[in-house]
Amino acid sequence: MYNIQNIKVTKAEPSRISSVDFKHLPFGKYFSDHMLVADYADGKWQEPEIIPYGPICFDPSLAAIHYGQSIFEGIKAFRMEDGRAAIFRPQENHLRFNKSAFRMEMPSVPEEIFIGGMKKLLEVDQQWIPKDYDHAMYIRPFLFATDHALGVAPSSTYKFMIICSPVGPYYAAPMKISVEEKFVRAVPGGVGYAKTAGNYAAALHPTVVAKQKGYDQVLWTDAFEHKYVQECGTMNVFFILGDKAITPDLSSGTILEGITRDSVIKVLTDMGKEVEERAISVDELVEAYKVGILTEAFGAGTAATISKIEQLGYKDFVMTFDPANMPMADKIKNILIEIKEGLVEDTRKWMLYID
Numbered sequence: 534m535y536n537i538q539n540i541k542v543t544k545a546e547p548s549r550i551s552s553v554d555f556k557h558l559p560f561g562k563y564f565s566d567h568m569l570v571a572d573y574a575d576g577k578w579q580e581p582e583i584i585p586y587g588p589i590c591f592d593p594s595l596a597a598i599h600y601g602q603s604i605f606e607g608i609k610a611f612r613m614e615d616g617r618a619a620i621f622r623p624q625e626n627h628l629r630f631n632k633s634a635f636r637m638e639m640p641s642v643p644e645e646i647f648i649g650g651m652k653k654l655l656e657v658d659q660q661w662i663p664k665d666y667d668h669a670m671y672i673r674p675f676l677f678a679t680d681h682a683l684g685v686a687p688s689s690t691y692k693f694m695i696i697c698s699p700v701g702p703y704y705a706a707p708m709k710i711s712v713e714e715k716f717v718r719a720v721p722g723g724v725g726y727a728k729t730a731g732n733y734a735a736a737l738h739p740t741v742v743a744k745q746k747g748y749d750q751v752l753w754t755d756a757f758e759h760k761y762v763q764e765c766g767t768m769n770v771f772f773i774l775g776d777k778a779i780t781p782d783l784s785s786g787t788i789l790e791g792i793t794r795d796s797v798i799k800v801l802t803d804m805g806k807e808v809e810e811r812a813i814s815v816d817e818l819v820e821a822y823k824v825g826i827l828t829e830a831f832g833a834g835t836a837a838t839i840s841k842i843e844q845l846g847y848k849d850f851v852m853t854f855d856p857a858n859m860p861m862a863d864k865i866k867n868i869l870i871e872i873k874e875g876l877v878e879d880t881r882k883w884m885l886y887i888d
């Protein structure tokens with residue numbers, strides 16, 4: 534049995550870090566010097582390794598490409614105020630990763646590889662963790678099928694990898710969102726709750742159609758009636774309606790269970806705000822908007838934390854919101870950033886220190 538602290542590390546020489554401008558970090562464009570790789574074969578996990586970041590080579594019959602057994606996670610690590618580095622709620626991502634793996638008939642990844650390997654990789658690449666406010670190391674663990682064969686069957690071999698990308702504050706321009714009435718993201722019994730590659734591929738075309746109509750993204754609705762709101766492409770949604778915050782509940786299995794979503798609910802609860810997780814119809818939103826009690830709408834996800842919605846189009850009706858007047862969205866975003874940067878006490882123990 535391997536000890537993750539003593540895993541083999543092959544150093545990248547020389548480091549590429551001096552070629553990266555840490556003042557200008559577009560999302561997911563630069564990658565740190567190293568990556569973690571672990572193979573699953575013969576019914577068990579083989580020894581993980583940390584090696585220089587770079588291309589990997591496969592046979593054209595690679596199972597993941599043809600039949601889509603491929604899952605991922607998105608996590609952020611921060612350089613805290615006290616100089617230490619910490620990861621935001623990675624245990625939650627680990628649990629969700631293994632839920633996705635189970636649904637896609639893939640092996641679960643043990644904690645010592647997922648969390649232990651991530652900590653070790655960040656330790657090796659710690660110089661790459663940006664220090665500035667709201668800058669972070671975006672961590673992308675992923676797992677895919679590696680059998681070389683065209684028969685449709687669960688693969689018998691898999692590769693788990695972690696790559697890291699230093700990112701700046703995600704410039705979250707307020708979004709124009711179109712309520713989707715034709716295409717569907719997920720159905721009960723399907724894979725909507727899994728962070729699996731095909732969900733994103735399937736969303737690309739509807740998003741391009743929405744862009745042609747002047748929107749940035751779609752707000753998915755339920756598959757049967759297009760009546761109840763679900764989530765945006767990579768974000769869960771919240772509405773401030775009267776003195777309550779409302780977000781769709783997860784019972785249908787069609788919504789990705791966001792860790793930012795959960796964090797927003799907990800922050801709101803700590804603030805003494807009432808949060809309702811329940812079915813929300815578009816009609817209810819329109820009615821609330823018309824009487825003036827729908828005051829804020831925003832998305833919640835790891836990349837941008839909070840993204841304000843300035844336009845919500847439904848059929849011919851467009852609801853508009855003033856991004857400069859969204860006190861709840863601003864407050865939640867600030868609280869979450871302060872926790873991640875170590876500027877306030879981490880009462881819920883959300884940060885996992887790597888050193």
Ligand SMILES: *Cc1c(COP(=O)(O)O)cnc(C)c1O
Pocket residue numbers: 607728764765766767768769789790791792793794833834835836
């Ligand atoms: C990842 C993701 C989210 C947000 O999840 P976080 O854990 O908050 O990053 C929401 N919806 C979809 C479809 C996602 O893939």
